Amino acid sequence: MSSAVLDTTVPAGDDSLAVETRGLTKRFGNSNAVDGVDLRVPRGSAFGYLGPNGAGKTTLIRVLLGLTHADGGTMSLLGFPVPRHRDRALVRVGAIVDEPRFHGHLTGRQNLRIMAAAREPAAMDRIDASLERVGLSQRANDRVSKYSMGMRQRLGVACCLLGDPQLLILDEPMNGLDPAGMQDMREMIRSFVKEGRTVMLSSHLLDEIERTCDAVAIVDHGKVIRQGAITELLSGTAFELRIECSTPSAARDLVARTAFGSNVTVSDEGLNIGLAPDTKREVIAEVNRVLVEGGIAVYRLEANQASLESWFLEVTSRLGAPE
Ligand SMILES: Nc1ncnc2c1ncn2[C@@H]1O[C@H](COP(=O)(O)OP(=O)(O)OP(=O)(O)O)[C@@H](O)[C@H]1O
Ligand SMILES: [Mg+2]
Known part of the structure; x- marks a missing residue:
């Protein structure tokens, strides 16, 4: 039935x-x-x-x-x-x-x-x-x-x-x-x-x-x-701001409170921040200011074109590295 x-x-x-x-x-x-x-x-x-x-x-x-x-x-x-x-x-x-x-x-x-x-x-x-x-x-x-x-x-x-x-x-x-x-x-x-x-x-x-x-x-x-969607991830026009700095997790918390803090990941050396394609370079200066005023030592700032490949290479470059 x-x-x-x-x-x-x-x-x-x-x-x-x-x-x-x-x-x-x-x-x-x-x-x-x-x-x-x-x-x-x-x-x-x-x-x-x-x-x-x-x-x-x-x-x-x-x-x-x-x-x-x-x-x-x-x-x-x-x-x-x-x-x-x-x-x-x-x-x-x-x-x-x-x-x-x-x-x-x-x-x-x-x-x-x-x-x-x-x-x-x-x-x-x-x-x-x-x-x-x-x-x-x-x-x-x-x-x-x-x-x-x-x-x-x-x-x-x-x-x-x-x-x-x-x-x-x-x-x-x-x-x-x-x-x-x-x-x-x-x-x-x-x-x-x-x-x-x-x-x-x-x-x-x-x-x-x-x-x-x-x-x-x-x-x-x-x-x-x-x-x-791969087309979106591969649009290849977004920026990635790489920051080498002291105390990455504290740096992340500071950046997360800002308008451009929605796409932040912590790396061994510091932070990676995904930024929209039309981001003005003043934003980079602003990120730097927020970090420095928050007591973070900033050693290096680098803006790169982000792509799926760069993300993936970054991931796979750690292949074999201790977990
Ligand atoms: N039965 C299990 N007992 C303990 N650890 C396990 C077990 N199965 C998987 N792991 C661990 O979980 C993690 C993920 O393993 P998993 O096999 O899911 O990876 P994977 O992405 O499929 O890798 P691969 O590309 O080699 O197939 C590894 O660190 C692995 O050692
Ligand atoms: Mg597997």
């Missing part, structure tokens, strides 16, 4: 967002692998979660999918608050976490049958179309142990498609692919978006995200540093 009343029991999240998190946090011991993440993934977009190794990309995805619990914050998938309505949300979510894992001694098709059996009955009928879609029809009856890395990734995507997903979450889908394989994966992702699906993918490759995605969040040490 079905009941139409059931649907009204689900609190409505923001339906224009495929993924929404607020203050999402996941701790391992004393460190936050996911640190107060507020994520807004618009429906119908390809959204890149971009960050260096160890930034917390896989952990965030695992938390979203309920593979590990969150220590704080809230989240919703496709408008359903999770974990409360996880089952209802995950019916229309397809995901690959880390590397896709399959039974090597079984064929690609047999693996998909096993996966389909765990989903709704219609999933079984989607096997052929899914194989076709990822270009594996000819190899569907080969054992997966004979598949290349690229073919395994494709089979992973075919597996996602079994549930006719509105949201695909792909953890490093370009990993291990040669340039042609990357190009295929990119085209596949774009074609899903064209069909109105949302694809959230993680990557440590800026270039891939720029080519594939409409929007991006840049993550480092579990924190989202920046997010938004």
Whole structure:
């Protein structure tokens, strides 16, 4: 028996967002692998979660999918608050976490049958179309142990498609692919978006995200540093004011109280302040005055053209640095 009343029991999240998190946090011991993440993934977009190794990309995805619990914050998938309505949300979510894992001694098709059996009955009928879609029809009856890395990734995507997903979450889908394989994966992702699906993918490759995605969040040490539409982030016209100074956090508090203090981050040497493209240079003098009058020693002021790349390079330049 079905009941139409059931649907009204689900609190409505923001339906224009495929993924929404607020203050999402996941701790391992004393460190936050996911640190107060507020994520807004618009429906119908390809959204890149971009960050260096160890930034917390896989952990965030695992938390979203309920593979590990969150220590704080809230989240919703496709408008359903999770974990409360996880089952209802995950019916229309397809995901690959880390590397896709399959039974090597079984064929690609047999693996998909096993996966389909765990989903709704219609999933079984989607096997052929899914194989076709990822270009594996000819190899569907080969054992997966004979598949290349690229073919395994494709089979992973075919597996996602079994549930006719509105949201695909792909953890490093370009990993291990040669340039042609990357190009295929990119085209596949774009074609899903064209069909109105949302694809959230993680990557440590800026270039891939720029080519594939409409929007991006840049993550480092579990924190989202920046997010938004790539066209906006890449407009390349904004300024970044770099300041070397004493007591950066006190300096940040001083600047935060000013009109130009909405986009301030603390660095090891001082502050980085994002400023609008048409910012007059008097503002730089004003920032200097506020700091000096506040008892901060200013060693250096430098205005740079900000870009997504410069942000990302700054993040990845710390790759391998102690956390
Ligand atoms: N099960 C775990 N137990 C303890 N620490 C963990 C665990 N899983 C992840 N971490 C730590 O959390 C941090 C984030 O790891 P995560 O795998 O999410 O990063 P990532 O961005 O996916 O990295 P990569 O690009 O290498 O895949 C790392 O410091 C990692 O060591
Ligand atoms: Mg990872």
